[in-house]
Amino acid sequence: MERHRELTGRLWEQIKGLLPDHPVRGGRWRDHRRVIESVAWKYRxxxxxxDLPQDFGPWQTAYNRFRRWANDGTWTRLLTHLHTQADATRDIDWLVSIDSTVVRAHQHATGARPPSGPSTEPSDHALGRSRGGLTTKIHLAADGRCRPLALLVSAGHRHDSSYFEAVMNRIRVPRTGPGRPRSRPVQVSAAPAYSSRAIRTYLRQRGIKAVIPEPANQIANRKRRGTRGGRPPAFDPGTYKIRNTVERCIGRLKQWRGIAMRTDKLAIHYEAAVHIAAVFIWAAA
Structure with a gap:
């Protein structure tokens, strides 16, 4: 039994007060800790x-609890709580990097029905078709210590830059005392795919330093226009080297096999699974 134990005592003490109470009368609800361990084992x-091991109990119990907490935002709240605790001790490195990664979708991830009625589930279920087949894309912001600060999923064929502001808007770290949540990094590093006037303007208006290199086609176009092309944007190659933190963070997430290949039919469930992996990454830091 011990070989399946995923949840450390330290992490359990941090999150147990945030878990919902029994939603209905009657019956005994299986221990939250054991259920979280079973969900973590499934996605690892x-x-x-x-195929959950028998010592976890009925698989339906783990799945139903996972699904319920994905729908009510419990998994997201656990990650936000860890952010708050880390920020209170000044453990967050606010030199943020943003990137995305494509995840192959298994055939079991297809076939979901379109959402009926009000739902946060996207109509395409965050599945896109490309040359490699069906894919999903994880858009991610990581702090300077390779830990996820914000994330979301989209269809795999969507361009990285179109989700930049959505990822930035998810960086909200509540404070333990009074004051608004912290949502403004010191700087943001990103790949040339994020080099656009709209993104640079967005960061400049918020007082965030942009460390984004210009792609070759933009450089050529600016030079072709001469004086009308304007000056090149400021760029520090030395500072840009820290962008590897988000790539290393993505590598940590993809160590979870259930994240590296999507099998969830619903995007809301797959995004919840990525949040669970992020919780364990923060706990291990």
């Missing part, structure tokens, strides 16, 4: 729900 190994 990439195994089907039905």
């Amino acid at each position: 190994t990439g195994a089907p729900w039905q």
Whole structure:
């Protein structure tokens, strides 16, 4: 049994007060800690729900709890709480990097019905078709210590830059005392795919330093226009080297096999799974 234990005592003490109470009368609700461990085991190994080891109890219990907490935002709140605790001790490095990664979708991830009625589930279920087949893309902002600060999922064929502001808007770290949540990094590093006038203007208006290199086609176009092309944007190659933090963070997420290949039919469930992996990354830091 001990080989399946994923949740450390330290992490459990941090999050147990944030978990919902029993939603209905009657019956005994299975221990939250054991359920979280079973969900973590499922996504670490990439195994089907039905293949959960017997010492975790009925797989339906773990799946139903996972699904309920994905719908009500519990998994997101756990990650936000860890952000708050880290910020209170000045453990967050606010030299933020942003990037995305493409994840292959298994055939079991297809076939979901379109959402009926009000729902946060996207109509395409965050599945896009490309030459490699069906894919999902994880858009991610990581702090300077390779830990996720904000994330979301989209269809795999969507361009990185179109989700830049959405990722930035998800960087909201509540404070333990009075004051608004912290949402403004010191600087943001990103790949040339994020080099656009709209993104640079967005960062400049918020007082955030942009460390984004110009791609070759933009440089050529600016030079072709001569004086009308304006001056090149400021860029520090030395500072840009820290962008590897988001790539290393993505590598940590993809160590979870259930994240590296999507099998969830619903985008809201897959995004919840990425949040669970992020929780364990912060706990291990």
